[in-house]
Amino acid sequence: MVVSIGFEGSANKLGIGIVKDGQVLANPRHTYITPPGEGFEPRKTAxxxxxxxxxxxxxxxxxxxxxxxxxxxxxxxxxxxMAAPLVTVALVARTVAQLWDKPLIGVNHCIAHIEMGRLVTGAQNPIVLYVSGGNTQVIAYSNDKYRIFGETLDIAVGNCLDRFARVLKLSNDPSPGYNIEQLAKNGHKFVHLPYVVKGMDLSFSGLLSFIEKRAIQWLENGEYSAEDLCYSLQETIFSMLVETTERAMALMESQEVLIVGGVACNLRLQQMMAIMAEERGAKVFATDDRYCIDNGAMVAHTGAIMFQSGHRTQWMDTGCTQRFRTDEVLVTWRRPSEDSSVQ
Incomplete structure (x- = not known):
């Protein structure tokens, strides 16, 4: 039996979770919300x-x-x-570990999303679509690591949505992406936007620049409404995500797809992925905002299974890094039989 506490603060969500053998005992969270039209700066977030x-x-x-x-x-x-928020929360975790005389485990944020998704949904060996404000990756477990089969070549999908929300001056409460999702439900006129898929990789910066430059003019002359633009943006970028995910499923002969990260809460993305999966006879797994949005429980759970499988973080290595790749971590807690490459 392992009781773990996890500290998460990589962006504007501050979360601390406590997990006992996969059971979430506590998972409070506090979000830094900025005024409409503004993003969150690292210093102020810290x-x-x-x-x-x-x-x-x-x-x-x-x-x-x-x-x-x-x-x-x-x-x-x-x-x-983000460097400043990461360092701030890591300092508290190091202090607590010393005060309580407990071992300290550094966790990869992306893998924490994956492992929490697997725990909550029961997905066994899925293709993972990881979509958040800072990351967009298509992932599968193979040869003791989570391998990245495709990813964004520039900005993340969540960042794309957030930046367009600023153009429309949408509220950041509870999140820009959520408010875009709500407007998109009432959109009717589809705007053709650049669709950029390059093999297994995606690009969102050109699409964003295209709609940013034209949005105000479209709104002022009444050609399209804000609802139409949000609808069109969602449909386009989510189609790109579904396409690359389906290609990975075909490659790995997988019958499961797990959507994780903050954007995974979007019900339209889940619906589009479900349509694709149903056509393949596959299943889609996703969580609600308690676990798809950054939280401390996902860090606590992942740190616990790492600890149980022999992982230890030496004190001299308990720093932070803004660029910690998903495929850098040796996954010692999964069985060889779960390896997609040997099925």
Whole structure:
């Protein structure tokens, strides 16, 4: 039995989760929300995390009804992410580990999303579509690592949505992507936008530039509504994601697809993926916003299974990195029989 605590703060979500053998005991979160039309700066995001981290930690311990003595391992997000927020939360995790005299595990943020998705949904060996504000990757487990079969060549899909939300001056509460999703439900006129898929990789920057330059003029002359633009943007970029995911499923002969990351909460993306999967006789797995949005429980759970499989982070290596690739981590906790390449 392992009780783990996980600290997540790679972007504007500050989360601390406590997990006991795969059971989530607590998972409070506090989000830094900026005014409409503005993104979140690393420095101010780090200030937010510093201001709230002790209160969130206290809330997590009270919800789980445990103390530091009951914790077996302290886990934190090592990367990827924004430097200042990452370092701020890692400092708290290191301090807590020393105060409680507990081992410390640095966790890859992307893999934490994957493992939490597998835990919550029960997906066994899926093709993973990881879509968030900072990452867009198509992933499969093979030869003791999570291999990246395709990814964005420039900006992430979540960043694309967030930046267009700023053009429309949409609220950042609860998130720009969520508010785009709501507007898109009432869109009717489809705008043809650049569709850029290059093999297994995707590009969103040209598409974003195209719609950014024309959006205000379209809105002012009444040619398209904000709802039409959000609808068209979603349909285009989600089609690109479904295409590359289906290609990976065909390559790996997989009958499961798991969508993780903040954008995975989008019900239209889940619906489009389900249509594709049904045509292939496959299944789609996704979680709700408790676990698809950045949270501490995913870090706690992943750190725990890493710890149980023999992973240890030496004290001199308990730093952070903005560029921590998904395929850099040796996956020691999965069985060889789960390897897609040997099925």
């Amino acid at each position: 200030q937010h995390h510093r201001s709230h981290v002790l209160a969130v930690l206290d809330k997590a311990l009270k919800e789980a009804n445990i103390s530091g003595n009951d914790i077996d391992v302290v886990c934190y997000t090592r990367g990827p992410g």
